[in-house]
Amino acid sequence: MASPTLPRATRPAPWPLAALAGLAAGAVTLGTASLVAAAGAPSSDPFLALGAAFIDRTPAWLKDLAVATFGTADKIALQVGMLLVIAALAAAAGILARRRRAAGVALVVLLSTVAAAAAASRPGAGAPAVLPSLAGAAAGSAALWFLTDRLPGHGSRLTAADGATPADGATPDHTRRTFLALSSATLAVGLLAALGGQVAGTARRTVDAARRALRLPAPARPAPPLPDGVQVRGVGPFVTPNPDFYRIDTALTIPQVDPATWRVRVHGLVEQEVEMTYEDLLAEDLVEAWVTLTCVSNAVGGDLAGNALWLGLPVREVLARARPLPEADMVLSTSADGFTASTPLEVLTDSRDALLAVGMNGEPLPAQHGFPVRMVVPGLYGYVSATKWLVDLEVTRFADAVAYWTVRGWAERAPVKTASRIEVPRDGAVVRAGTVAVGGTAWAQRRGITRVEVRVDGGAWQDADLAAVPGVDTWRQWSFSWAATPGRHTLEVRASDPEGPQTGEASPPAPDGATGWHAIDVTVEG
Ligand SMILES: Nc1nc2c(c(=O)[nH]1)N[C@H]1C(S)=C(S)[C@@H](COP(=O)(O)O)O[C@H]1N2
Numbered sequence: 001m002a003s004p005t006l007p008r009a010t011r012p013a014p015w016p017l018a019a020l021a022g023l024a025a026g027a028v029t030l031g032t033a034s035l036v037a038a039a040g041a042p043s044s045d046p047f048l049a050l051g052a053a054f055i056d057r058t059p060a061w062l063k064d065l066a067v068a069t070f071g072t073a074d075k076i077a078l079q080v081g082m083l084l085v086i087a088a089l090a091a092a093a094g095i096l097a098r099r100r101r102a103a104g105v106a107l108v109v110l111l112s113t114v115a116a117a118a119a120a121s122r123p124g125a126g127a128p129a130v131l132p133s134l135a136g137a138a139a140g141s142a143a144l145w146f147l148t149d150r151l152p153g154h155g156s157r158l159t160a161a162d163g164a165t166p167a168d169g170a171t172p173d174h175t176r177r178t179f180l181a182l183s184s185a186t187l188a189v190g191l192l193a194a195l196g197g198q199v200a201g202t203a204r205r206t207v208d209a210a211r212r213a214l215r216l217p218a219p220a221r222p223a224p225p226l227p228d229g230v231q232v233r234g235v236g237p238f239v240t241p242n243p244d245f246y247r248i249d250t251a252l253t254i255p256q257v258d259p260a261t262w263r264v265r266v267h268g269l270v271e272q273e274v275e276m277t278y279e280d281l282l283a284e285d286l287v288e289a290w291v292t293l294t295c296v297s298n299a300v301g302g303d304l305a306g307n308a309l310w311l312g313l314p315v316r317e318v319l320a321r322a323r324p325l326p327e328a329d330m331v332l333s334t335s336a337d338g339f340t341a342s343t344p345l346e347v348l349t350d351s352r353d354a355l356l357a358v359g360m361n362g363e364p365l366p367a368q369h370g371f372p373v374r375m376v377v378p379g380l381y382g383y384v385s386a387t388k389w390l391v392d393l394e395v396t397r398f399a400d401a402v403a404y405w406t407v408r409g410w411a412e413r414a415p416v417k418t419a420s421r422i423e424v425p426r427d428g429a430v431v432r433a434g435t436v437a438v439g440g441t442a443w444a445q446r447r448g449i450t451r452v453e454v455r456v457d458g459g460a461w462q463d464a465d466l467a468a469v470p471g472v473d474t475w476r477q478w479s480f481s482w483a484a485t486p487g488r489h490t491l492e493v494r495a496s497d498p499e500g501p502q503t504g505e506a507s508p509p510a511p512d513g514a515t516g517w518h519a520i521d522v523t524v525e526g
């Protein structure tokens with residue numbers, strides 16, 4: 001045992017303890033990287049990327065030797081081998097750090113950089129692929145710094161303050177025990193994180209691979225082609241690209257629902273329970289529909305709305321097979337993660353294209369938009385209709401079941417309110433005097449936009465030009481030529497559906513959707 005009378009700086013900690021600190025830091029590095037990868041892009045997991053990079057660079061003779069030796073377990077053997085090498089390097093970083101902490105940390109950072117490079121060089125990997133390794137490096141370095149600081153022996157924080165003797169309570173045995181407890185706990189947490197990250201990442205990769213391998217059938221009833229002139233210059237795209245489509249849900253992590261085991265059950269107040277698999281669904285006559293989805297939380301002028309071409313089976317077809325009982329008036333849809341929405345039965349059985357949707361803009365639903373199956377119901381806000389990761393349809397009554405957001409104070413029923421917004425110019429913009437192109441979007445799903453008007457500084461309402469639309473269930477763009485004169489001006493917009501203009505009375509999104517006219521301020525320079 002080291003003598004307490006030696007100057008501490010010359011008394012290195014026993015190397016096995018330092019190696020343990022290194023191992024714990026290594027586990028924290030791997031664990032953090034693995035969790036970050038699982039949460040973001042699971043294919044960027046640095047451990048797997050390193051393995052893949054290694055496989056790609058393995059000479060043929062070594063590959064043959066590996067297969068000859070380990071057979072189909074060659075991948076496992078590679079991973080075990082990698083773990084051993086990483087463990088040895090981590091232990092080395094710990095031993096280095098016992099004399100020079102910076103050197104140990106530098107080794108952790110160096111190894112993480114190699115992993116980051118491997119992740120970034122995988123096919124299809126973008127710059128964000130380095131994030132898991134960077135996060136791992138940061139957490140691992142911190143762990144190594146912290147544990148090395150507490151090594152029994154030189155400069156340890158667990159040794160009593162300068163000049164103190166073991167009699168003060170900080171005996172070498174005490175510091176050793178504390179250090180062992182700290183570093184084993186760190187090691188265990190790191191390993192658990194790594195395991196958790198691998199499990200979560202594997203689920204994500206499996207579902208993602210299944211999604212990528214899918215080919216959706218052609219629709220039995222295609223949507224009409226988009227007419228010319230749906231797009232107004234300067235206004236957002238008429239068809240929202242999937243990556244730009246707004247996302248609203250209560251899911252902390254995106255539910256991973258495997259299409260191979262997916263089922264929807266239709267039950268409750270029905271004569272006949274119905275169950276369908278994903279395969280069953282794809283074998284049906286699917287229809288396509290242009291539908292604009294809007295969120296009840298959208299503020300006047302807000303952007304919680306998106307328009308897409310959806311592919312799916314009309315919900316009414318499924319309900320027709322289940323034969324709802326006369327007393328039923330609602331369908332409670334439930335997602336894989338327990339979200340629920342209450343949709344009036346009559347809305348799901350009338351002629352509108354309420355869909356069990358599998359496709360969005362020509363591809364399988366993206367994971368964050370409800371893969372493999374979601375509901376899309378024209379004319380209703382998302383929270384009462386658009387259940388993602390759908391797994392269950394219960395035919396019931398509003399009197400007997402209450403949905404997720406209704407419990408939390410939002411309205412039981414929520415048809416979309418007619419709305420309009422100005423997108424160009426932007427609020428607060430500075431423009432030149434003369435003719436200024438004003439444009440934006442309006443929606444009144446199911447009813448259709450019949451008119452859009454603009455007024456300047458509270459003057460008379462003037463008609464805007466309406467762009468083309470494929471039907472009543474999408475938003476409609478509009479444009480207006482404004483003869484702008486120098487000064488500060490306020491522009492307002494209001495849209496009409498066949499029932500008249502939208503109300504100018506301002507109300508907040510809760511409990512059933514915002515109302516009011518969107519207004520912007522513009523400065524016109526002479
Ligand atoms: N499973 C599940 N589905 C859900 C939600 C949710 O929280 N969980 N939110 C709903 C709400 S409030 C809206 S506005 C739409 C948004 O769909 P999107 O994220 O595809 O745009 O999904 C609906 N479906």
Ligand SMILES: [Mo]
Pocket residue numbers: 248294295296297381382383
């Ligand atoms: Mo929403």
